[in-house]
Amino acid sequence: MPELPEVEITTRNLNKIIQPPEVVQEWIFYRKDLRNVIPVTKIKKLNGSQLKKISRRAKFIIFEFENDSIVSHLGMTGYWRVETKNWQKKAHDHIAMKLNEDKYLVYNDPRRFGEFDIFKNSNLHERFAHFGPEPLQQDLDLDVLTKTFKKINSTIKVALMNQKYLVGVGNIYASEALFRSKIKPHKKANKVRAADYALLWTEVKKVLQEAIEAGGSSISDFKNSYGEKGDFQKRFLVYDRKDELCFTCHHPIQSLVLGGRSTFWCRHCQK
Ligand SMILES: [Zn+2]
CATH class of the missing domain: 1.10.8.50 (Helicase, Ruva Protein; domain 3)
Incomplete structure (x- = not known):
């Protein structure tokens, strides 16, 4: 299972690939559930919205938009990869984020223990209310x-x-x-x-x-x-x-x- 280092690396790479702020033109879903049901309708409302920031909290990747954040957990076997125009869908590709005609981010997860959810930014702290501190934070007491x-x-x-x-x-x-x-x-x-x-x-x-x-x-x-x-x-x-x-x-x-x-x-x- 990816732990902090693997999720941190994924987050850093996503920042290099996407370089927010950048508009996500379209969210594409090839299935409606991973570990839980994916709120597909809510997430598709973000089509055309500007992604402002990608960060990590615990083992979650947070895609922050103006009012909402998408929270992604890689589960046991999830990973994001970058693709270009005319990419071919592979087995276990479940979600794609279209940034422009020539740049897609694709989420692949064979065992489907990953999570994909959406929260209002104003409620995001509640999602992480029961989590302890970050081991690498500078001011960890x-x-x-x-x-x-x-x-x-x-x-x-x-x-x-x-x-x-x-x-x-x-x-x-x-x-x-x-x-x-x-x-x-x-x-x-x-x-x-x-x-x-x-x-x-x-x-x-x-x-x-x-x-x-x-x-x-x-x-x-x-x-x-x-x-x-x-x-x-x-x-x-x-x-x-x-x-x-x-x-x-x-x-x-x-x-x-x-x-x-x-x-x-x-x-x-x-x-
Ligand atoms: Zn020994």
């Missing part, structure tokens, strides 16, 4: 974040992936950041020491930044909007490395299931 986590009774790995406390960190980057900060993933969040949290926040930011710079991780076929795959999967220290040797201590990497998700860790390096 790490002491407040640590205090929040010190009250959580679940395992640190599950807490880290809960968007209510901190957004954007999913299964891959939670395992990687915990390894880098030497914290075992099944330790209770309220038992992790403040000093270890300080290290964890540093490593969360670093791993996300490094992944963005590497073009993201392409494990469930993530491609950026130019059809290129990311490289960060080659740099995983623990994720998807069960029984392979830890690069630090040379013992085999372990796996366990936490919150229903495969979790990778090193028994010798993480305490």
